[in-house]
Amino acid sequence: xxxxxxxxxxxxxxxxxxxxxxxxxxxxxxxxxxxxxxxxxxxxxxxxxxxxxxxxxxxxxxxxxxxxxxxxxxxxxxxxxxxxxxxxxxxxxxxxxxxxxxxxxxxxxxxxxxxxxxxxxxxxxxxxxxxxxxxxxxxxxxxxxxxxxxxxxxxxxxxxxxxxxxxxxxxxxxxxxxxxxxxxxxxxxxxxxxxxxxxxxxxxxxxxxxxxxxxxxxxxxxxxxxxxxxxxxxxxxxxxxxxxxxxxxxxxxxxxxxxxxxxxxxxxxxxxxxxxxxxxxxxxxxx
Numbered sequence: 001x002x003x004x005x006x007x008x009x010x011x012x013x014x015x016x017x018x019x020x021x022x023x024x025x026x027x028x029x030x031x032x033x034x035x036x037x038x039x040x041x042x043x044x045x046x047x048x049x050x051x052x053x054x055x056x057x058x059x060x061x062x063x064x065x066x067x068x069x070x071x072x073x074x075x076x077x078x079x080x081x082x083x084x085x086x087x088x089x090x091x092x093x094x095x096x097x098x099x100x101x102x103x104x105x106x107x108x109x110x111x112x113x114x115x116x117x118x119x120x121x122x123x124x125x126x127x128x129x130x131x132x133x134x135x136x137x138x139x140x141x142x143x144x145x146x147x148x149x150x151x152x153x154x155x156x157x158x159x160x161x162x163x164x165x166x167x168x169x170x171x172x173x174x175x176x177x178x179x180x181x182x183x184x185x186x187x188x189x190x191x192x193x194x195x196x197x198x199x200x201x202x203x204x205x206x207x208x209x210x211x212x213x214x215x216x217x218x219x220x221x222x223x224x225x226x227x228x229x230x231x232x233x234x235x236x237x238x239x240x241x242x243x244x245x246x247x248x249x250x251x252x253x254x255x256x257x258x259x260x261x262x263x264x265x266x267x268x269x270x271x272x273x274x275x276x277x278x279x280x281x282x283x284x285x286x287x
Contacts, residue, residue, distance in 0.1 A: 001083045002229060004176025005219030007054045009089070009227045014059070014112070015052040017089070021106040022048055023063060026077070029100035032121045033114065035137075039129050044075045049106075056175025059087060060132060061104070061233035065212075076127055077104070085116040085123030086229060101125075133284040140192055141175040146216045148174060153212075154205040155282050157197040164200065164208075165264055177212070180232060181219070183240040183265045184213045187249075192272045193257070193264045239265040255279075 002010070016078050021245075026041040028034045034041070048065035054060060060079040079087055088114035090103060097103075099115040102125050116123040128135045143152065145168075156173055157164075167173050168182040175187070186193050186212035191204060200208070223229070233241055238248050243256040243265050252269035257277050268274050 001057065001178050002081050003057060003178040003181050003219070004024070005181075005216055005223050006229050006235070007057050007059060007081075007176070009051045009220055009223035009226070011054040012224070013227075014061075014087070014093075017105065018049050019051055020048060021109045022046060023104060024107045025103075025105045026127075027103045027105065028100055028125070030121060033101040033123070033125055035124045035126045036128070039075065039127055041127055043129075044077070044127065047075065050074070055138050056144055057081070057178070058138060062132075063064065073130040076128050077249075078128060078132055078138060079114060080124050080137070081114075082116070082122040082124075083120070084118050087112060087114050087116060088228065089113075089254065138211065138275065142173045143175065143238045144210050145174040145176040148209075148212075150209040153209050154202065157200050157205060157208075161196055161198040163194045164191060164197050167197050169211075173201055174212075176216070179262050179264075180235060180237060180240045181212075184215045184237055185266075187247075187267055187270055188214060190270055192277075193266050194277065200209050201230060216285055239267055241265075 023044050023046065025045060044063050045134040050062045052061050052063045053058060057080065058258060059079040061079065063075045065074050083088065085101065087253065091110050092109040093105070097113060099117055101114040101116050101123050104112040114123060114125065126137060132138055157167065160167065165182050168177045168185060169179065187207065189207040191208060218236050239254045242254045243263065245254055247254050247267040247270060249271045250267065252267055254265060254267050255276060256263040256265045257279055266272065266277070268276050
């Protein structure tokens with residue numbers, strides 16, 4: 001799933017290419033695409049795209065308010081790509097594009113097409129009037145991971161009792177971190193993925209905060225070099241895609257705890273005092 005660096009860089013590309021374009025039509029191409037019913041998408045027609053931004057893993061297509069007095073509120077399309085969704089320039093505008101979920105057609109400009117590979121159809125679009133940060137699905141998010149202060153992070157860690165890897169991926173705690181970044185952040189911070197958040201001391205919180213910022217900056221720098229959103233396999237990583245290989249920091253073998261749909265990658269020497277974590281979901285993990 002695209003994480004904060006990929007979404008932020010893609011928002012920059014789309015904003016550069018489409019800001020100022022007038023929306024001719026928004027068309028859901030799949031019945032599961034549009035998650036809201038009010039306001040109607042037709043209300044955005046004729047409006048100008050002010051900018052494409054992001055919040056966590058969500059893309060925000062903000063269209064300025066209409067009317068001569070500026071009284072009408074902004075309308076924002078909130079887009080979640082989920083695991084296999086992509087929002088790309090649509091030059092062909094075929095009637096039934098492969099994997100098509102929704103299309104934004106602009107006057108005198110290429111369209112934007114939301115697609116999703118596979119059959120799950122979990123990618124979605126919400127249309128929100130006014131401040132999108134105060135409405136679902138964004139209202140439930142924690143602060144963006146790159147923007148949280150050290151003290152707030154420490155307070156959030158101490159306020160719950162859960163495994164730190166799950167804490168990092170919980171969007172209500174921090175927005176924008178997924179599996180790859182969680183693995184990379186904890187490796188850089190030298191913290192076991194199964195350490196309990198309430199037991200992390202101030203020095204560990206310092207390392208975690210620094211590692212979050214560094215991992216996001218590293219990913220964002222790499223993504224800005226691309227013309228389109230990259231693949232997970234191509235994203236900068238030291239452990240996530242290196243299970244069974246040497247850790248670039250210490251030379252130990254990178255290992256993983258395997259789950260049905262994902263894995264937690266880590267380096268024993270860097271993170272768990274050399275101990276190898278049991279590779280099943282029912283074992284007692286190292287804290």
